[in-house]
Amino acid sequence: MTEAELRDFWALVTDVWNNGLYGIDIGHILLALLILAGFLLTRDIITRFILNRVRAWAERTETTIDDAIIDSLHGPIRLVPVIMGVFFATSTLQLDDTAYDFANRINRSLIAFAIFWSLYRASDPVGQLLQKAERFLTTAIIQWLTKALKVAFILIGAATILEIWGIQVGPLVAGLGLFGVAVALGAQDLFKNLIAGLFLLGERRFHPGDWILVAGVVEGTVEHIGFRTTKVRRFDKAPVYVPNAALADAAVTNFSRMTYRRIKWMIGLRYDSTAEQLETVRTAIEDYIFGSQDFVSPEDTTTMVRIDRFGASSIDILIYCFTRTTNWLEWLAIKETLLLAIKRIVEEAGTDFAFPSQSLYVEALGTDFQPAPLSPRTGGTQPAPETVES
Numbered sequence: 001m002t003e004a005e006l007r008d009f010w011a012l013v014t015d016v017w018n019n020g021l022y023g024i025d026i027g028h029i030l031l032a033l034l035i036l037a038g039f040l041l042t043r044d045i046i047t048r049f050i051l052n053r054v055r056a057w058a059e060r061t062e063t064t065i066d067d068a069i070i071d072s073l074h075g076p077i078r079l080v081p082v083i084m085g086v087f088f089a090t091s092t093l094q095l096d097d098t099a100y101d102f103a104n105r106i107n108r109s110l111i112a113f114a115i116f117w118s119l120y121r122a123s124d125p126v127g128q129l130l131q132k133a134e135r136f137l138t139t140a141i142i143q144w145l146t147k148a149l150k151v152a153f154i155l156i157g158a159a160t161i162l163e164i165w166g167i168q169v170g171p172l173v174a175g176l177g178l179f180g181v182a183v184a185l186g187a188q189d190l191f192k193n194l195i196a197g198l199f200l201l202g203e204r205r206f207h208p209g210d211w212i213l214v215a216g217v218v219e220g221t222v223e224h225i226g227f228r229t230t231k232v233r234r235f236d237k238a239p240v241y242v243p244n245a246a247l248a249d250a251a252v253t254n255f256s257r258m259t260y261r262r263i264k265w266m267i268g269l270r271y272d273s274t275a276e277q278l279e280t281v282r283t284a285i286e287d288y289i290f291g292s293q294d295f296v297s298p299e300d301t302t303t304m305v306r307i308d309r310f311g312a313s314s315i316d317i318l319i320y321c322f323t324r325t326t327n328w329l330e331w332l333a334i335k336e337t338l339l340l341a342i343k344r345i346v347e348e349a350g351t352d353f354a355f356p357s358q359s360l361y362v363e364a365l366g367t368d369f370q371p372a373p374l375s376p377r378t379g380g381t382q383p384a385p386e387t388v389e390s
Contacts, residue, residue, distance in 0.1 A: 024093055024094060024095070028093050029093065031092050035089045036085040036086065038085070039082065040085060042081065043081040046084075047074075047077050050080065051070065051074070065126075072124060073121055073122065075121065076121060079110075079113075079117070083111060087107050090107065105165055113157065115157075116154070116156065116160070120153045120157075123146050127145070141201045144227075189245070193227075193228045193243050194227055194244070196243075196248035197244040197248075200225060200244055200247060200248055201225065205254065206222050206252065208222050209221065209222065209256070210254055210256040210257070211255040211256045212232070212256075213252070213253040214250050214253075218234065218240045218242055220233050223239070225244075228243065228244065229243055256326075260324060261323045261326045261331045262320075262321075262322050262323075263323065263334075263335060263338070264319070266308065267316070267317050268313070268316050268353060269315050269353060270314065273351040277350060278317075278351075279307075281346055281349045282307055284348075284349070285305045285341075285345055288338070290303070294325070294334045294337075295322065295323055295334075296321070302322075303320065303321045303322065304318065304319075304320045305318070305319050306318050311354075312356070
């Protein structure tokens with residue numbers, strides 16, 4: 001092997017080294033890879049350093065919302081060393097204009113992604129902050145606002161990245177608008193339910209956890225108010241997904257907002273009960289209800305025990321009162337106690353409850369009575385023929 005051949009070989013190696021990949025020096029490529037690997041290996045250290053500094057600043061404040069936001073940003077902060085590694089790695093490469101523009105767009109896209117990812121993750125703590133405004137905004141509206149913020153950050157972030165890569169968002173949005181009009185014509189029910197859901201939240205007819213009744217539709221406990229449907233859990237634990245439009249257009253009874261729970265009974269006593277017995281029964285029931293802490297006092301709401309009417313087979317006493325509790329199980333227990341108390345009161349008064357009955361009275365007929373004969377043609381009666389003496 002001659003010296004000239006060795007020089008040629010070394011010149012070839014040098015040329016490959018200097019123009020190894022797309023004209024980029026292999027040495028710079030290795031350096032860039034080392035820089036990127038270094039940032040990746042030290043990512044945990046850098047992330048911990050950034051979080052500790054930020055948490056130290058947050059501890060000086062009295063509010064806890066900043067702590068929640070910092071915890072939610074753990075993922076985006078871990079992306080920061082990767083972005084820094086890509087930036088410094090591409091900076092060491094001797095790139096031409098085309099490659100430099102491509103690398104620059106990658107760096108800008110990563111930065112935009114990190115920013116909007118951070119905003120997306122911070123939406124949940126912001127939603128918790130809005131919980132303090134529950135006097136003005138319901139929990140369901142706050143959930144909707146949080147979801148709307150997340151969707152907005154996703155759309156704006158995507159539009160920003162598209163703009164970085166030279167894709168014009170305006171014409172794309174216009175095209176989607178025309179497509180949206182076509183879709184809207186076939187999705188009228190979807191938008192109707194969406195608008196109905198907004199009205200439900202704005203009117204505050206019910207909240208998650210409320211017991212509601214919609215006649216002919218559903219009765220149960222509201223679990224979730226969504227964009228299109230509301231999830232109601234029936235008492236047999238079966239979920240029912242009701243379109244919001246069906247709830248917005250119907251009469252909704254919200255039992256969870258009852259101030260008191262009513263008891264309205266009509267009890268019937270026998271007709272052979274004396275006036276004194278009726279008064280004794282009425283007064284004893286009234287004293288029991290007025291003296292019990294389970295029932296609302298007459299000063300707060302209408303409460304009465306009255307001898308009401310002469311019924312078809314009984315003398316009826318109207319009992320109209322309200323319990324303080326609205327819980328169904330507690331209300332049943334109070335009703336049972338009242339029923340047993342009324343039973344004892346009636347028995348102690350010496351009378352009894354009436355039951356539906358009918359009396360049949362047959363009038364006695366005289367011995368001289370003879371029924372008139374029936375007419376064979378009409379089925380009716382005709383006078384008996386007169387007896388003529390000859």
